[in-house]
Amino acid sequence: MNSGLKSGLVLLVLGIVCGTLLALVNSFTAPVIAEIEEAAQYDALKEFYYDIEDPNYENFVITSDYDIDKLEINEDGVEGIFVIKDKGSDIIDSLGYLVYANGYSGDAPVLMLIIVEEDMDVIGYKVVSHKETTGFGADIVDNDFNVSSLIDLSGFDGVAGTTLTSNAILECFNIVAGRAGDDFGGGLDD
Amino acid sequence: MTNKENLLKGLVKENPLFVSVLGMCPSLAVSTSLENALGMGMGVLFVLVMSNLIISLIMSNEKLAALVKPVRIPVYIVVIATLVTIVEMVMHAFLISLYNSLGVFIPLIVVNCIILGRAEAFASSNKPLDSVLDGIGMALGFTAAIAIIAIFREFLGKGTITVWGNLVINLKGAFTFIGIEPIGMFVQPAGAFLSFGLILAAVVAIGNKRKEKLAKGAAK
Numbered sequence: 001m002n003s004g005l006k007s008g009l010v011l012l013v014l015g016i017v018c019g020t021l022l023a024l025v026n027s028f029t030a031p032v033i034a035e036i037e038e039a040a041q042y043d044a045l046k047e048f049y050y051d052i053e054d055p056n057y058e059n060f061v062i063t064s065d066y067d068i069d070k071l072e073i074n075e076d077g078v079e080g081i082f083v084i085k086d087k088g089s090d091i092i093d094s095l096g097y098l099v100y101a102n103g104y105s106g107d108a109p110v111l112m113l114i115i116v117e118e119d120m121d122v123i124g125y126k127v128v129s130h131k132e133t134t135g136f137g138a139d140i141v142d143n144d145f146n147v148s149s150l151i152d153l154s155g156f157d158g159v160a161g162t163t164l165t166s167n168a169i170l171e172c173f174n175i176v177a178g179r180a181g182d183d184f185g186g187g188l189d190d
Numbered sequence: 191m192t193n194k195e196n197l198l199k200g201l202v203k204e205n206p207l208f209v210s211v212l213g214m215c216p217s218l219a220v221s222t223s224l225e226n227a228l229g230m231g232m233g234v235l236f237v238l239v240m241s242n243l244i245i246s247l248i249m250s251n252e253k254l255a256a257l258v259k260p261v262r263i264p265v266y267i268v269v270i271a272t273l274v275t276i277v278e279m280v281m282h283a284f285l286i287s288l289y290n291s292l293g294v295f296i297p298l299i300v301v302n303c304i305i306l307g308r309a310e311a312f313a314s315s316n317k318p319l320d321s322v323l324d325g326i327g328m329a330l331g332f333t334a335a336i337a338i339i340a341i342f343r344e345f346l347g348k349g350t351i352t353v354w355g356n357l358v359i360n361l362k363g364a365f366t367f368i369g370i371e372p373i374g375m376f377v378q379p380a381g382a383f384l385s386f387g388l389i390l391a392a393v394v395a396i397g398n399k400r401k402e403k404l405a406k407g408a409a410k
Contacts, residue, residue, distance in 0.1 A: 003257070003260075004260065006257050007257050007258065007259075007260045007261045008261070010254070010257045010258055010261070010265075011261050011264055011265060011268070014265060014268055014269070015268055018268055018269070018271075018272035021272060021276070022272060022275055022276065022279075025275075025276050025279055025280070026279060029279040029280060029282065029283035032283035032284070033279075033282050033283050036282075036283070036286055
């Protein structure tokens with residue numbers, strides 16, 4: 001057999017061995033990573049239901065005061081919806097949307113948590129994950145975008161110089177504005 | 191070269207950062223705190239030792255070495271990239287705050303010159319035990335160097351030294367004593383270059399003094 005072909009085969013075998021090893025490691029790290037990411041989302045929710053300045057903030061567990069169901073959606077820019085109800089109640093208190101849109105870093109969208117009430121008032125919003133450029137887009141993700149209601153988003157404050165990141169964040173609000181009314185009106189039952 | 195010399199040469203004599211000036215990109219980027227420096231050092235230690243061992247095992251077998259030689263650089267990259275991906279997945283799962291702090295510099299360990307350099311220059315032509323000792327020494331030398339830069343930068347830039355997690359040594363009193371604030375520039379990119387330059391100058395000066403002393407001793 002041609003020696004070049006033999007060398008190529010050795011490389012192929014090495015690639016298969018390495019791929020198998022990575023699959024093995026992934027099989028036990030992936031569930032832990034998923035748990036961490038879910039815990040981060042619940043932590044993000046907590047900020048809007050408990051006073052962050054309170055000394056007991058760290059000990060507060062949001063599920064002790066609220067019943068929270070997470071619906072996995074994965075369609076039209078919505079990754080999931082947290083349905084938040086007062087403990088023991090059947091009435092929806094608010095909905096927390098995990099929505100995503102492409103910013104500057106096209107491969108890794110900006111993932112936002114936006115919490116709204118039935119009257120379309122926004123309780124809070126937070127960028128949960130992103131890979132926008134450090135020093136530009138990444139610096140604005142914690143900004144106040146001047147959004148308090150989804151009825152009128154014309155007052156949205158974008159930031160000059162980070163147009164794509166600002167547009168991604170506005171797009172996230174638009175996605176929620178487009179469906180929150182239906183979801184509160186029984187759309188989630190479908 | 192004895193095992194002891196093999197292990198110790200990476201610490202001072204052939205320190206990858208202060209003598210060979212390799213792997214500067216991650217060193218300057220993550221040396222904003224001692225915790226980041228130690229985390230990066232642990233990652234490099236695992237990857238360097240394992241890659242040296244695997245490459246040395248492959249190249250010790252004459253038949254396999256003959257087949258691998260024409261494609262040795264892709265082989266090194268596949269081995270190193272696999273090890274780095276393992277480090278990245280394990281850090282993501284079990285050391286999340288460190289994973290977030292180191293960010294993009296974890297996958298960039300793949301192109302760290304120290305690792306590829308030791309694979310080609312040492313592991314490919316030495317026995318597995320020697321290669322492992324070389325890897326340990328070089329990684330410890332790298333960790334020590336990056337830790338020195340981190341301590342220097344964090345102390346001057348923030349007045350603290352973050353050893354690990356919540357274990358933070360507060361040295362702001364030193365700044366209060368002389369009546370100034372910590373110099374924030376030292377934890378910025380410009381401060382990284384300045385710190386590295388100052389420390390390197392000090393290391394070279396100490397080395398020269400030592401050589402002078404040895405030369406004088408020999409002349410007498």
